[in-house]
Structure formats: structure tokens, C-alpha cells
Amino acid sequence: LPALPKPSKRTFWLTGIDATPALRPYADKLPDRGVTHYPNPAPGNKPIGVGHSYSVLALLPEREVGTPPWALPLSCERIPTSMSANQVAAEQMTALLSDRDLPFGIELTVNAADSAYSKAHYLSPVGAFDNHVEVTRVAKNRKFFCPAPPPNPHPGHGGRYKHFGEVFDLKDENTWGDPEENTDLDWETRSGRQLRVNLQRWNELLMHGKDGVPMHEY
Numbered sequence: 001l002p003a004l005p006k007p008s009k010r011t012f013w014l015t016g017i018d019a020t021p022a023l024r025p026y027a028d029k030l031p032d033r034g035v036t037h038y039p040n041p042a043p044g045n046k047p048i049g050v051g052h053s054y055s056v057l058a059l060l061p062e063r064e065v066g067t068p069p070w071a072l073p074l075s076c077e078r079i080p081t082s083m084s085a086n087q088v089a090a091e092q093m094t095a096l097l098s099d100r101d102l103p104f105g106i107e108l109t110v111n112a113a114d115s116a117y118s119k120a121h122y123l124s125p126v127g128a129f130d131n132h133v134e135v136t137r138v139a140k141n142r143k144f145f146c147p148a149p150p151p152n153p154h155p156g157h158g159g160r161y162k163h164f165g166e167v168f169d170l171k172d173e174n175t176w177g178d179p180e181e182n183t184d185l186d187w188e189t190r191s192g193r194q195l196r197v198n199l200q201r202w203n204e205l206l207m208h209g210k211d212g213v214p215m216h217e218y
Contacts, residue, residue, distance in 0.1 A: 013104055024052065035049070120207070
């Protein structure tokens, strides 16, 4: 579409998705009002509020150094109390990627999300699109798995094929093995502080799925 700011430096469209609260603590008659996450600076108070929560999927256009950041909303859906944020997000993202009239359904698209979206019920449906890459954070205590070795071509007994091999425990470096890619780079913060960053990469790791969500396929 002509209205979409097409990337010129990137080779992909970059999007982001997250949930945002809309507090309505005094609207007693508001349908499907529930408890939603809301940061509260008061000491000892839980970071929650009462109202609605909305899932916003936005395009993150390229920008030059010094120009203000901005986002272009592509989809906004209320999160009902019967669903989680990542379930609603999965519906939004699959609808966007399925629309062949938009570039996101044809060209390479990358979406960035926080650790709330690193779950099987979100990653499985969006992982079905070959032109899509999902970049999410994960909790530091998560476990992944190396692929299991190929099955014996002459098995001595039946049984289901094993998909998961040795564990890759994020909190235990002894389980990591050698990275398949290792890169060092210099980084300068906005305040001018110089940092040395080490990036390590392991490929083809798997995560456990849920009933009906076969994560060993992704």
C-alpha cells in the first residue's frame, strides 16, 4: 500500500506487538471488565488495575538518527478475560500474515515481542509462515532442547520417535556446549558509555509444546 513507509535499509518489515491496559476502576457496569497488568509506583502495591486490556500490533518504520521514534498501528483488539494476551496476538499476527493484499503476507516480516510471547500457543501458529521471523525474549530459567539423533534404521522395538535430545538450560552454562556463532562488537549508549558486547548463537534448538501444539516442528 502506498501509505505504508516501505523499508529501504532493512530487508524486512519490522513490527512489534504488546498489550496495553485501559483502566476503568469505577465503571461497574462495563462488560467483561477484569484485572489487568498496570505498573503501580506505590510501594508494596501489586502492578495491577481494573479495566480492559488491548493487544496492539504496530509497524515500526525506519528512522534516521535524531528523529523521534513512531509506530504505525496495524491492528488493535481487546483482550477478553477468557483469553490471554498471546492468544489474541496470535490471531492478529496470523490474520496479518495471511492477507495477500498486504506486503506482510508476501515479503519477509520480523516481529519483536517480550517474554510473554515466548510461549507455544503464540509461537506455533505464527511459526507456520515461511516469510515470518519471531524475535522474543525468554525467561532466564527456561529450558530448550537439542534435536534428538536420527532413529535407528533397524529398530529393535516400536514406539514413538523421540524429538528432543539433550537439555539446553539457560541458567546452567555447562549444558550449552560451544556456540555455532560468536561475535564481538563495540556499542555506545546514548550517554556515551562504551560497551563491549559478546553475542553467541545456537541454532536449531527446540522447546516443549502443549497438547495440540507440536513445537518440535519449529
